[in-house]
Amino acid sequence: MFVLVEMVDTVRIPPWQFERKLNDSIAEELNKKLANKVVYNVGLCICLFDITKLEDAYVFPGDGASHTKVHFRYVVFHPFLDEILIGKIKGCSPEGVHVSLGFFDDILIPPESLQQPAKFDEAEQVWVWEYETEEGAHDLYMDIGEEVRFRVVDESFVDTSPTGPSSAEAASSSEELPKKEAPYMLMGSISEPGLGLLSWWTSS
Numbered sequence: 001m002f003v004l005v006e007m008v009d010t011v012r013i014p015p016w017q018f019e020r021k022l023n024d025s026i027a028e029e030l031n032k033k034l035a036n037k038v039v040y041n042v043g044l045c046i047c048l049f050d051i052t053k054l055e056d057a058y059v060f061p062g063d064g065a066s067h068t069k070v071h072f073r074y075v076v077f078h079p080f081l082d083e084i085l086i087g088k089i090k091g092c093s094p095e096g097v098h099v100s101l102g103f104f105d106d107i108l109i110p111p112e113s114l115q116q117p118a119k120f121d122e123a124e125q126v127w128v129w130e131y132e133t134e135e136g137a138h139d140l141y142m143d144i145g146e147e148v149r150f151r152v153v154d155e156s157f158v159d160t161s162p163t164g165p166s167s168a169e170a171a172s173s174s175e176e177l178p179k180k181e182a183p184y185m186l187m188g189s190i191s192e193p194g195l196g197l198l199s200w201w202t203s204s
């Protein structure tokens with residue numbers, strides 16, 4: 001679920017921090033810049049793990065701050081495909097079941113990846129697994145707040161860095177705002193034995 005990623009960045013330390021230890025100032029600046037941010041094709045940055053190398057620091061004309069090239073390792077949330085995770089159901093919609101891990105909410109289990117046969121209950125706004133038994137079908141509801149075990153089957157990164165509007169977009173921008181996309185999204189599946197709500201598989 002968590003990986004160590006080697007990164008390189010140039011860190012600017014303002015003059016009023018010169019009295020502190022350089023490593024402490026650099027660690028604080030890197031966490032300010034990266035913590036809780038999604039790096040494209042890398043994952044969700046959590047916290048600094050360690051600093052592996054500091055190059056020479058430079059002070060440029062007109063800027064009293066020091067600029068240091070830093071090699072470091074960062075803890076990143078980036079589960080591998082087919083990894084099994086446990087989260088909580090945040091909500092349900094016709095698009096599928098939305099799952100949260102507490103610190104990461106952009107997880108979707110689409111309808112075709114649910115235990116089958118499944119249906120969406122419009123009145124309750126929840127997905128239901130119509131579990132077949134010898135006595136007939138039992139409706140197992142996927143209620144909000146329930147813990148769910150799922151398999152990661154896909155991921156998508158969206159480049160959300162700002163871009164200049166094109167002429168066509170500029171004309172329509174006053175009429176409607178574009179839908180905000182998540183920079184990092186996971187797709188899950190519960191369509192196999194042992195996956196789904198933990199309460200479904202409790203042993204007696």
